[in-house]
Amino acid sequence: MFLVDLLFPNRCLACSRITEPDEVVCNLCFDQIHFTHFKFSASNLLTERCRLLFPVDKACALMEFEEESLSQKIIHQLKYGRREKIGKILANWTIERVDFADLKPDMLITVPLHQKKLKERGYNQLHLFADTLSEQLKIPCSHTLIKRNFYKKAQAKKNKAQRNFNENLFSNTQRITGKHVLIVDDVLTTGNTMSAVAWELLKSGNNKVSVLVMAMD
Numbered sequence: 001m002f003l004v005d006l007l008f009p010n011r012c013l014a015c016s017r018i019t020e021p022d023e024v025v026c027n028l029c030f031d032q033i034h035f036t037h038f039k040f041s042a043s044n045l046l047t048e049r050c051r052l053l054f055p056v057d058k059a060c061a062l063m064e065f066e067e068e069s070l071s072q073k074i075i076h077q078l079k080y081g082r083r084e085k086i087g088k089i090l091a092n093w094t095i096e097r098v099d100f101a102d103l104k105p106d107m108l109i110t111v112p113l114h115q116k117k118l119k120e121r122g123y124n125q126l127h128l129f130a131d132t133l134s135e136q137l138k139i140p141c142s143h144t145l146i147k148r149n150f151y152k153k154a155q156a157k158k159n160k161a162q163r164n165f166n167e168n169l170f171s172n173t174q175r176i177t178g179k180h181v182l183i184v185d186d187v188l189t190t191g192n193t194m195s196a197v198a199w200e201l202l203k204s205g206n207n208k209v210s211v212l213v214m215a216m217d
């Protein structure tokens, strides 16, 4: 054990009890996490929501995302709390709960951060999550296939300028075709970001897209 672990022991995000260094919540609080229990399917709630925006093959979300929920706290810590390793924990929970056998994507890709945001945060919160899945499922993963063109995040506003902005939010760094691509992101809210990434793949080649998110609200 390191001195830092003695001075600042890892604590459960829900109840603050001291837990193992590689845990995010204690055993007692684990049941408070709202898992969706989704399968990769053409008919769950997430697939239906994505389908309103782009032709999706199958979609799956690990958790439900509600205000003040434990899943929100976990993802907030992953993104803003400098706790990159939570990505690996979430990947392991995904492997335990979600069957990838019916999906069989050719590759995983992560939604990119802008270079400037990546520097500020120090890491992309999706990388360890996707890399862990990639390693365990033996499916290649790319973090660079899609590039983010703007620093500012697209707002939900839907005026014409905004639509154009969304259309150019991402671009391909490489043309792929005939692939089934699983796009990985943290939280799906409006779906606009996911849709912008999906359309980059759909318009550039004869590709099929599926979606995996840590949580959906």
Ligand SMILES: [Zn+2]
Residues within 6 Å of the ligand: 012, 013, 014, 015, 016, 017, 025, 026, 027, 028, 029, 030
């Ligand atoms: Zn706890």
